[in-house]
Amino acid sequence: MTQPRNTGNDYLFELALFLATSAxxxxxxxxxxxxxxxxxxxxxxxxxxxxxxxxxxxxxxKEAKAFVDEKKFLVTTDVEGFTQAADELVExxxxxxxxxxxxxxxxx
Amino acid sequence: MDVFEAIxxxxxxxxxxxxxxxxxxxxxxxxxxxxxxSGGNIQPWQxxxxxxxxxxxxxxxxSPGYFGETPLAILVCSDKTKAHKVGGxxxxxxxxxxxxxxxxxxxxxxxxxxxxxxxxxxxxxxAAMKEVLxxxxxxxxxxxxxxxxPDATPAPPRRIPLKENTYLNKFGQSFQHTEA
Numbered sequence: 307m308t309q310p311r312n313t314g315n316d317y318l319f320e321l322a323l324f325l326a327t328s329a330x331x332x333x334x335x336x337x338x339x340x341x342x343x344x345x346x347x348x349x350x351x352x353x354x355x356x357x358x359x360x361x362x363x364x365x366x367x368k369e370a371k372a373f374v375d376e377k378k379f380l381v382t383t384d385v386e387g388f389t390q391a392a393d394e395l396v397e398x399x400x401x402x403x404x405x406x407x408x409x410x411x412x413x414x
Numbered sequence: 415m416d417v418f419e420a421i422x423x424x425x426x427x428x429x430x431x432x433x434x435x436x437x438x439x440x441x442x443x444x445x446x447x448x449x450x451x452s453g454g455n456i457q458p459w460q461x462x463x464x465x466x467x468x469x470x471x472x473x474x475x476x477s478p479g480y481f482g483e484t485p486l487a488i489l490v491c492s493d494k495t496k497a498h499k500v501g502g503x504x505x506x507x508x509x510x511x512x513x514x515x516x517x518x519x520x521x522x523x524x525x526x527x528x529x530x531x532x533x534x535x536x537x538x539x540x541a542a543m544k545e546v547l548x549x550x551x552x553x554x555x556x557x558x559x560x561x562x563x564p565d566a567t568p569a570p571p572r573r574i575p576l577k578e579n580t581y582l583n584k585f586g587q588s589f590q591h592t593e594a
Contacts, residue, residue, distance in 0.1 A: 331539065
């Protein structure tokens, strides 16, 4: 029953379709579904290297995806917990941004 | 299975085992759905059982609220033309939706009693669903039920206690409930 591995182009189309349908649905859905869909999109985006061999696997994004997948459904049961998880995710990204910036500066 | 056990035990499942749902069980689910209450006995529900893997994959891709891979999805639609003809505007605009919701509840409770997991999804693209499943005018997709054998069952979410939403005789008058 597991789906065959999509090619990069198939996966890109699937992601685009997810964004299009989410955008339309967000007009009518509960406001918190907007951030929920964005986080879910992040999770799906992080899978891109699995479908396109030209991309490097990114350990940080892989970890971010695991974190999002663990926390995203809090949106339906624990809004405070969902918000804290989103805050923590952004903090993790900010630290990673600083780390990558320093690394790039040192390379120059 | 005791009905209260099914009501309290059912969860929205989003992780499934790669195992087919037997057709016999699918038919039992649909029969349970058809025994739901129906305003004016209109029975406006129409079901599209999606088993074909290619079509199921398309349905999943146009439904942001569809999580996990399942061998089966059932789209509950309302026949608005019939509901209007028999039930007037109330039948078309209200009863048809309520009836489909009650049929859906019957179906998911029956699924739980049969060892299956379900998740009721409203977050699908209405327009794309009509296109993909070739749904004619007058038939409206209401709820998508994804069905499979559960691989993980979430913890029960908090329920609002009766003292916060139940009144006795008049709105706002305390209902002294005995449930712990």
